[in-house]
Amino acid sequence: xxxxxxxxxxxxxxxxxKEKGFKGSxxxxxxxxxxxxxxVNNISFDVEEGEMIAFIGPNGxxxxxxxxxxxxxxxxxxxxxxxxxxxPSKDRKKLAYKxxxxxGQKEQLWMHLTPMDNFKFFAAIYDIPEKEAEKRxxxxxxxxxxxxxxxxxxxxxxxxxxIRSEIVASLIHNPKILxxxxxxxxxxxxVKENIRKLIKKMNKEYNTTIFLTSHDVLDIEKLCKRVxxxxxxxxxxxxxxxxxxxxxxxxxxxEVKSKEKIDFNDEDGITxxxxxxxxxxxxxxxRKKNLSDVLKLIDPENIIDINISNTxxxxxxxxxxxxxxxxxxxx
Amino acid sequence: xxxxxxxxxxxxxxxxxxIENNLLNFLGYxxxxxxxxxxxxxxxxxxxxxINGYSKCQMIWYIVITEVIxxxxxxxKLCRLISDDxxxxxxxxxxxxxYSYVGYRLFSHLGEGTIKFFIFIVxxxxxxxxxxxxxxxxxxxQLVIVVISLILAITIQTLCxxxxxxxxxxxxxxxxxxxxxxxxxxxxxxxxxxEFFPTxxxxxxxxxxxxxxxxxxxxxxxxxxxxxxxNILVAQIxxxxxVYKLCMLMYNKGVKRINVNGG
Numbered sequence: 305x306x307x308x309x310x311x312x313x314x315x316x317x318x319x320x321x322k323e324k325g326f327k328g329s330x331x332x333x334x335x336x337x338x339x340x341x342x343x344v345n346n347i348s349f350d351v352e353e354g355e356m357i358a359f360i361g362p363n364g365x366x367x368x369x370x371x372x373x374x375x376x377x378x379x380x381x382x383x384x385x386x387x388x389x390x391x392p393s394k395d396r397k398k399l400a401y402k403x404x405x406x407x408g409q410k411e412q413l414w415m416h417l418t419p420m421d422n423f424k425f426f427a428a429i430y431d432i433p434e435k436e437a438e439k440r441x442x443x444x445x446x447x448x449x450x451x452x453x454x455x456x457x458x459x460x461x462x463x464x465x466x467i468r469s470e471i472v473a474s475l476i477h478n479p480k481i482l483x484x485x486x487x488x489x490x491x492x493x494x495v496k497e498n499i500r501k502l503i504k505k506m507n508k509e510y511n512t513t514i515f516l517t518s519h520d521v522l523d524i525e526k527l528c529k530r531v532x533x534x535x536x537x538x539x540x541x542x543x544x545x546x547x548x549x550x551x552x553x554x555x556x557x558x559e560v561k562s563k564e565k566i567d568f569n570d571e572d573g574i575t576x577x578x579x580x581x582x583x584x585x586x587x588x589x590x591r592k593k594n595l596s597d598v599l600k601l602i603d604p605e606n607i608i609d610i611n612i613s614n615t616x617x618x619x620x621x622x623x624x625x626x627x628x629x630x631x632x633x634x635x
Numbered sequence: 636x637x638x639x640x641x642x643x644x645x646x647x648x649x650x651x652x653x654i655e656n657n658l659l660n661f662l663g664y665x666x667x668x669x670x671x672x673x674x675x676x677x678x679x680x681x682x683x684x685x686i687n688g689y690s691k692c693q694m695i696w697y698i699v700i701t702e703v704i705x706x707x708x709x710x711x712k713l714c715r716l717i718s719d720d721x722x723x724x725x726x727x728x729x730x731x732x733x734y735s736y737v738g739y740r741l742f743s744h745l746g747e748g749t750i751k752f753f754i755f756i757v758x759x760x761x762x763x764x765x766x767x768x769x770x771x772x773x774x775x776x777q778l779v780i781v782v783i784s785l786i787l788a789i790t791i792q793t794l795c796x797x798x799x800x801x802x803x804x805x806x807x808x809x810x811x812x813x814x815x816x817x818x819x820x821x822x823x824x825x826x827x828x829x830e831f832f833p834t835x836x837x838x839x840x841x842x843x844x845x846x847x848x849x850x851x852x853x854x855x856x857x858x859x860x861x862x863x864x865x866n867i868l869v870a871q872i873x874x875x876x877x878v879y880k881l882c883m884l885m886y887n888k889g890v891k892r893i894n895v896n897g898g
Binding site for chain 2: 372375376377378379396397399400401403405407410412414415416417421424425428429430431457
C-alpha cells in the first residue's frame with residue numbers, strides 16, 4: 305500500500321534581493337526587487353507502507369522543503385501530494401494524528417519537564433485516553449531503554465537521551481509514518497549507532513514507515529533500503545541501496561606496501577592517488593581494468609602488505625551531488 | 636479544550652521549576668509600588684482629599700492591581716517570542732501538531748502567568764495593606780466579579796500581545812509596535828486611571844483595549860458599582876471574542892505566506 309504519493313511537486317520562494325552597500329539598502333526600500341528561487345522542481349515519487357527511505361541531498365537541495373510540504377508545514381505551488389490519502393495542506397490537522405516528525409535541530413519537548421510529563425503532554429495533545437497513553441509510554445520507554453532517565457528534567461539530559469525522548473514523543477500517537485530530519489545530528493558515534501538500532505527496531509515492531517533525511521552516510525547505509533537523492537530541487541536518483549552500492553561502485557581502492565618500487569604510470573584504468581617511497585595508493589576503474597589484472601601486475605614476492613577496499617559510499621554520494629551525472633556513474 | 640488545559644497545566648508545572656525568579660521579580664514590583672506610594676503621599680495633602688474622583692487609598696490600590704496585570708502578562712516577551720517564531724519560520728513546527736498555535740500560545744502564557752498571579756496578588760495585597768492599613772470594602776460577590784474581570788483582562792492582554800506578535804507576518808518585526816502599545820497601556824491605564832486625562836483622550840481610552848485590560852478590573856476593585864461592572868464585563872467579553880478572531884484571521888492568512896528555508 306502506498307502511504308506517500310508525490311506527483312510533479314514544485315515549490316518556489318520569493319526572495320528579496322539587495323544591491324551591496326548603504327545605497328543598495330536605501331534603494332531596496334524604495335524599489336524592492338525580488339527573485340524567484342525554485343526550491344523543489346517537478347519531483348515525483350511514491351513510498352510504500354513500512355519502507356525505510358532516505359531522502360538525501362546537499363544543503364539547499366530542497367529536501368527539507370519537500371518534508372515540510374509532506375507534513376503540511378509548507379504550501380506547495382504545483383503538483384499533487386497524498387500522504388495516507390490526505391492532502392497535507394488541506395487536511396493538516398487530520399494528518400497530524402497519523403504522522404510523527406522529529407527535526408533534529410528543533411526541540412519539541414518542554415525543557416523543564418521530565419520525559420514522562422512530556423509524553424503525557426503529547427498524549428493529551430493527540431487525544432489519547434489516559435490508560436492507553438500510560439500503556440503506550442511504558443511500551444515505548446522499554447523499547448527505547450529510557451527507564452533510567454524518564455523522570456529527569458529534559459534540560460538535564462544528554463543530547464542522545466534527549467533525541468531518544470524526542471523520537472518517543474513523536475511516536476506516542478502511534479503514527480503510520482515518521483519523518484526524521486537529521487535525527488542523529490551532533491551525536492557521538494556510539495549514541496548514533498544506538499539510535500539507529502532503536503529506529504530499526506521500531507520499524508520492525510510497528511511497521512512504521514520511516515522517511516529520513518541525513519547528511520550522515522552511515523545513517524542511510526544502516527537504516528534504509530531505498531535512497532532518493534535530490535539536488536537543485538530535482539530528483540537525481542531514486543534506487544535501492546544495493547543498486548547504489550553495486551551499480552555505482554565501479555572503483556576500487558588498492559593500497560600496496562612493497563619491498564621495491566612498482567611502476568603503474570602508463571596503465572589505463574589505474575590512477576595513482578598517493579605515492580610515498582614504496583607505499584602506493586591506487587584507484588582502479590573496474591570498467592576499464594579488472595582487479596585481477598591489476599594484481600597480476602604486482603609480483604607477490606614484492607608485496608609486504610596489501611589492502612583492497614570499495615570507494616566509500618560517502619564519496620559516491622558526494623560525486624552524485626557534485627556532478628549530477630548519475631547516468632555517467634552508472635555506465 | 637482538554638488539550639489546552641493540559642498545555643496550561645504543563646506550563647504551570649514547568650514554571651514551578653523556577654519559582655524563585657518570580658520572587659526576585661517581585662522586588663521590582665515592590666519598588667514601583669513604593670515609589671508611587673511616596674509620590675501620591677506627597678501629592679495628597681490629606682487622605683480624604685479626592686483627585687479626579689480618587690482618594691489616596693483608592694489611587695494606591697489602583698496601581699497595586701494594574702501593576703499586577705502588567706507584570707503577570709509581561710506581553711513584550713510573548714510578542715518577541717511570536718515575532719521571532721514568525722521571522723525564523725519556527726512557527727511552522729507548531730503547524731503539524733493537532734492544536735491551534737494561538738490557543739497553544741495563549742494557554743501556555745496563561746499557565747506561566749498563573750504562578751506569578753498568585754504570588755503577586757498575595758504579596759501585592761500585603762504590600763498595599765502594609766502601606767495603607769486598609770483595603771477597599773468589597774463583599775464576596777463583588778470580589779468574585781473583580782477576580783473574573785482580572786482573569787479576563789489578563790487573557791485579553793495576552794491575546795493582544797499574540798495579535799501584535801502575529802503582525803510580523805506583514806511588517807517583518809512587530810516588536811516596536813508592541814513597545815508603543817505597551818507604553819500607551821502603561822501611561823493611560825496602568826500608572827494613571829483614565830479619569831486623569833483630558834476628556835478627548837478619555838473617550839479614546841475608554842474605547843481602546845486599555846479600558847478592558849488595565850483600567851476596568853482596577854476601577855472595580857477600588858470603586859465597585861454594579862453598572863460599571865456590567866459595562867466592563869460586557870466590553871471584556873466583546874474584546875475577548877474580537878481579538879481572538881483577529882488572531883486566528885492573522886494566523887490563518889499568515890501561515891500561507893510562510894517561507895522556511897533550510898534545515
